[in-house]
Amino acid sequence: MDVTELYEKAPYNPEDPNPWLALYLDASLPLSDEVKAALLANSGSKSRQFMLPLIRPFAKLMLVLFQILKIFIPNKFTSSKILHRTIYWGLKIFVRPDANLLILRHFHIGTEILQFVATNVPGVQIPLNPLRPHNLYDLRDNVFLKHDLNIYNFLIRLNREMKTQGIKLSRQEHPNFDCITDGPFQIDEASLPTGRLNFLDLESAIEIYTPLYQLFLTDSDFWRACNSLQLDETVAIYSSKLLGDASYVGLVNNKHPLIPLSTLQAGYRLLLHGLAAECLHATLVQIKRQSQQPMLASS
Template identity: 45%
Template sequence: MKNYSEYFETLENNPRDPSHWHALYLDHSIPFNRDAKAAFLYDANSKTRQFLNPVVRILARLAIHVMQVIKIVIPNLINAPKALHWSLYMGMKYFITPQANFLILRHFYLGSEVLRFIKDNVEGAEDIPMNPLKPVSVRAVKDNLFLEHDLNLYNFIINLNKALESRGLKVEKKDRPDFSAISTTPIPFENFRNGWTNFLDLGTAIEIFTPVYQFFLTDNDFWRATNSLQLDEVIGLYAATIMDCPEKLVALNNKHPMIPLPTAGAAFRLLLHGFSTEVLHALLVEAKLQQETSV
């Protein structure tokens, strides 16, 4: 992967025309992995994000509305998760930028580590089954990766709370959390294809993928998937309770999990979902390094 951090660190600032992305990269008020942050901002600064994304967003959301009307009448018209993930794999491999693929695969990897961290630090959660997703190449998408990610999140919350209720326990602060699930070294991803067709930025690609996701799934599956994007607050509260730092949740933006939002805005919420996972994992990495330093 290109060193996007170096791009921003060597960027000369023009006081009469400062870069929005340069300013955000240099700001450290929000915890974020340096390489992921650089990739995220480099991707957001692309021409497709600036000029193509507004047009794609309108067309994609119109397609979602049309499909929603159709699925009111025929909710189970298509149920083809394998075809969905083959389409996502082809799109990611041949049309998405390397930095966007880097961020997408990081999301699954980090999400699995965050859930494992919570399990390791909640008394009574020892027997909860886990299904860690740690892809290192785009090929892993073909194994229903996106769908499995959604199911993991729901099943974890359900299994965790059933286990706690049966034992009369709850999520509580730990004086010395177990950070063994949290990695602090770079994830060993395989090289991502970087051909002339790999031009779609992350935000534009997600706008395109959302109606594709809707098309290949039943209405119930798509509804469940979009609602899962509202669970960042729940997972964040578990981690913040363990670490006793609720004030750190300021950057977890997909709030109000009990209030379902329109599916047309799912693409934007998915970006926030990825952002929130990066911030929460970065907080855990910081805490782990501080704990190791104190020892």
């Protein structure tokens, strides 16, 4: 799956410049060409252009109706198993392969970012629950729910241990990047469906699944999932303190977790969450490469 060819071989007309080509060539964000191409291919897709404007208001209406429904029967339809099976089948049948790849990447990236922070805080031992789905089928094991639980459990355990031991986050002279993958993740890209019905873009798929999240999860699980999106800022601050460079925090758009945003914005914010995670991981990859250059030169 090489979506970069869409832009590497794209024609250029100064009288009618391609906006997606401009964003692909732009190097202001620390993203690989493959990730940028996948994001832009989804952003410029027909489904996002024509279907998303119809899907988004309908999805918001469903969120409101399900919220009212849960006032009267809060746990009637709760089933993480049904939710994850529904997501799996929907991704398999309707979603674009490049969008599915971005979804699978997200869990690997989230795992490695938490491992990076845990590894580089001296004197703490934080139990982690790595999530590394190899294909879409692996998502059926409550992976989306576990992803949200991981971040909150990590924050609670890390900060309790630092508070107990009187530890504060500070710049590490030689950060440990062993947990950061510099290259493709162990994802079976060949298994990602490419059928005629696999046309739905990432943003439209997220909007469709957000009401299902509210329906099939408990109220606590749904609110925790929505509020976790604003923790992009928190994790960015942790990483920046360990690296001694706060410039990355400016790239984060999901901010201020102490003031939760409305769940009606969860679909769009989830897309921003994915972008923030990709940017932070790409930043860590770049710094890892830079840290290895002196060792390569000396050898």
